[in-house]
Amino acid sequence: MTDEHEHYEAVVVGAGPGGAAAAAVLARNGVETLVLERGVEAGSKNVTGGLVYAEESAPYTVDALFPDFREEATERPVTDYYLHNVAGEKVETFDITDLHEHDTAWSDAVLRRRMDSWMADRVHEMASETGGGLLTDVRVNGLLRERGEIVGVTCDELDPIRADLVVAADGVNSELARDAGLMDWEEPEEWFQGVKAVVDVPPEIIAERFGVADDEGEAHLFSGDLFQDVRGGGFVYTNEDSLSIGSVFHLDSIVEQEAEPHQLLDNLLTHPLLADWLEGHYDEVEYSAKLVPDSKKAANPSPHEGRLLVVGDAAGQMQAQGPIIKGMNHAVSAGALAGEAFAEAKLRGKPEQAGDLYERKLRDEGVMGKLRPKGYRVASALGERDAVADLTDSLVSSSVGRLGVRLLGGAGLLEDLYSSPYLSQIVPDTQTPYVTLPTVIAEELGERVTGEADFEPKDLATRIGDLTYDTDVGNPHIELRDNSVEASGAAVTACPVSARDFGGGCYREETVKTNGSEQKRVSLDTQPCVECGTCAVVADTDWEHPRGGKGVEYKEG
């Protein structure tokens, strides 16, 4: 029977930066490579902030693999980088361009639909030369096993395929990593949730309001008291003719605070600083959301199993370096190293050693060290303990702490501290760096900003309504296993397209009356789902992606 299965030397699942890099290196080494992507087009399922970094110390950068990348697939290079500490209308801005430029060859803003589909065309061309190619609209739904060994993949749309190498580059909600037991979705602490709006703004207005030329761009980050005590921050990045405005928060914190992700985004959109930038130009074209792994906790030190090599978000390789988010560059490094490992192992006649070789390369090339910095482990062991965290918090907001902030700030030292690459790697995940300290800084040192938003952000119903969906009626991709409020109630608020008292989203809380007794339970409708993965972690669900091409289709990402 099995002889009838189609065979490729390598099957790469997912055409994000991780998959594209893996496929490019495999193809370059003459390995017959098939790439499978579930979106109607590469990028149609993806969301990023997004600044792509090319690190000087990285083993591979995206432009090394795809030479015209910067000219053809990116928006603007980021030439200035600011962090705004916010307390109400008071703002203290730090210029942390130095931190941004540390170990950085270049960094450009990107929109994923454009970036990924551009790369996919190149990948298809390269892979075609090897007898393979790239196919969209195909969802891989599991691993093909033979006597317990992984020998290929199974798909919704294709017959099973055998391969000597399977690269799982299927992103944060990797079904393959889960199938192989290399990743689980248990702990909200291990994840961030990103929510984003793309707002169309003509280039001349971007030039005027940000003071940038055509080939310049800016990144702005926000922390302090504008996000209802949720740990995380906001961002504004300049694209060619739009702004990416969004937020990235610790998922456990969103759940704890019962925060509504779309409202946190609105808090940012209507802040006086943005009011000045957006005045007369609020044209929101896309609302999107996605989970992101926190590599400090989730990066798997040994992301392989038999013929399966896992790269990028699927392996938890997403680095939050203080306020700077680096996922795409690490996905590229890991994907390329996986390809390299297989090519080398094959050359030595031992393709089965590709996994071990890949693991060694991740370590030797320094990728693993960045994803799981040693310093963080030491600092967090102390700093994240509740008693210590509370103490630090109250210390910072005490009069002594405030005095310290004034003194440090007056001497320009705070700005320097914020720009320290070392400190940024080890900051503990507590309230202090995200909320308390920035708020105190703004209160003590900040200046009042006076802008007033001349618009109402779009409401959730309109945001959902404006998205493109190919709904798959009768084929729900998420099933609630336990609809009690205790098990799944967190999804009602944490799902970025659901909200308490909103009937049009995915999750709703309902009161069911039976024989005089009342019971609260949760119900689910996956039609408006943006496939962010949040409920896979915070609710009790059976979670998978929709079939190829089905579900939400992002035009920007």
Add this chain to the structure above:
Amino acid sequence: MHSVVLTKGVPDFREGQVSFDEDGHLERGATPTVMNPNDEFALQAALQTKVKQGGRVSVMSMGPPGYESVLEEAMGVYADDLYLLSDREMAAADTWSTAITLSGGIEKIAEEDGQSGEPDLVFAGFKTADGETGQTGPQTSWCLDRPIVTHVISLDVDEEAGRLRAKRLVEGDVDEIETVEAPLPAFVVTDPEFEPSYRRAEHRLRHKRLVAETEERVAEYEDHLTTWSAEDLDLDPDFIGLDGSPTIVSGVDPIPKAPSEREATTMTPDDEEGMAELLETMRPMAGGD
């Protein structure tokens, strides 16, 4: 494997394209001609055969020189070669004389191909958007003396065994799907429910490549076009065109137009009584009783 797809140009019936005169007759001159929408499924079936079996796809149409645009459109779906059977003698043909002409064209292809002989498969779409008779396909197959399978919704060709296996949709009180086999060469009429299926990556990749190739070819479709007259096909003038048409259309009744003003009652969801009444009126339609 060589497939020939028969296609016809029809008036573009989409809203805003079609023009009628005062008597409700179609104004051919003012209405653009497009490929009969049902023929797209026949083209998809031929393309699927090419993807899986390899070989060649030809598209054939009978019509005035203006039909080239229809063939150009067909090429956009997929074709290697285009054939236009065009001659004054062929004008005003009914389905019967059209079938005779088309079968003449197919025999001519077979003759030109010599060794490789007659096309293995001839495809036609299920009825045209203008005539709606659904006869041309079956009549052509009769002229060619081939087995015919109609209402095909999926198709598999076993070239080695010289057979095709098809699923056909049999509509009735309860719809049924029938699986049939036929020896090659055969004639296939696709149903609008036809769906090409590519379950192997290899096939999808080849499909992608052929579609990309097609884009390039459409630009120079004229290089792939062969036009044949009645004389080229060596057809008996008594059997083609108006002279060869036993069917005479004795009259055409315009379809009564919907009154421009219809009665409508506006109601608000708050009007409970009104809503109850409305639901009562709608109940039989929803419940099917």
